[in-house]
Amino acid sequence: MGDRAIYCSAVMQQSHPGVYFFKHELVVSNLMRFEIERRTTMNNQDQTKKKITVRDIMTIAAMMVLTLVVSGVTGPLTLPFPFLYLYVCAGLQMFLCATFYLVTANRLNKHGIFLVWGVVYGALLALSGYIFLLPYFVGVAVICELTMTGKNTYRSPLRNTISWSVWGLGMMIGNAVPIWAAWDSYVEQASASGFSQEVFDMQIDMLSSPWHMIGACAITVVLSVLGCVFGNRILRRHFQKAGVLQ
């Protein structure tokens, strides 16, 4: 009770600086300083909660490296099989990389994760020649951010699954964007590279027929959702138990 009284006095002192307390004056002034420091820290914490800090950027970069390594492996592995490359590759990447995204999202729980993720991914693609994919992936990241509006959404398994599926759809359509953007030069280059008629037909079917595109998108979404289910299970079993994530 006494502590509470002193605490109230400290708050009073802060709100009414002209009022003096004769008893416990030293204690009150110390508590006042403590209270002010506590409030300042809280304000700072609120600010850092909104901003993405260096530690957050390092976490995003670390998880993105793992994502890029997995993408770098799955892409060439599926390339010899045109059906897998065209229809399943993006979904497979989403399935395998969902855990990395979920770790980032649950650890940081801040808006802007997708924006940084999308801009960096687009920048890396631009560095490897696909410059026009940078604005595309920034756009996809903005849509993903919109799906995450609200408080603590980055710790909600359902919202994370939705946004990861949207990102997966973006990746799926992103694979077709370079071909749509420069179909003539693509056909010319592909003919010189010896693409068979079968592969050509498959690509034309996928890009021109809405049903094929919907099928490819459905495969991607299903694999993204499965990836999130698997990722959430891993998060619960390992990372939350270890105290790395909340």
Next chain:
Amino acid sequence: MSGEKAKEKRIRRVNVLALLFITVCACAVSYLAGHMWFQIIFTCLLFGLMAVLGFAKTGLGFMAVYLICHLWLQINLNLGLRFPSPMTFSFIIELVPILMPVYLLVQAPSGKLTAGLRQLPLPTRVTLTVIVILRFMPSVMAEFADVKDAMRIRGFLRSPFQVLRHPLNTMEYVIVPMVFRSLIIADELASSCIVRGIENPCKKQGYYLNQMHPGDGVLMAGALIITVLFAVL
């Protein structure tokens, strides 16, 4: 040891932005070159640049992959083989000339890379993430090798059949330690950056200066002329 130092000295002299410009030129030639031979010539020139900067051995590796893919593609075309798909080879053939300048870019000291990227109109967060990603890659590879060894010792990689029979378990055994290790490295890197004052809002000055020398200008002009010629012809 002295060879390594000389190599480091040479790559330190080159402007990061010049390397970035050559990467963009390589992208343009790779996708827009009118004839296959133009791309081959450009790749040979890039190999020459790598050799001059002291990375002849790695450049030779890139060239070997590039030429093997070209040869294999021709064999596939002549014999009418469909496996492996020609898509694979065309993908690698397009990627190798781009990876060569990217490799040189990654070899530049991280301080110089940071100084160079800071000169570009990019947000600090994006620049920092790109630099960390470029620097993180080798560490992740080393960590993965350790995880693989640990899995082999514990008998999780006894046979490919075992891996294929329990793919999700295998995935879990790889993903969990990799994420834990990566998070530890990320935290250590973040602490190191904070201690060095990265969060200070003042204008930063690095140990390295990314100044443009006449040699860089010649390199960029040469790359531009070759790119325009190969892309237009």
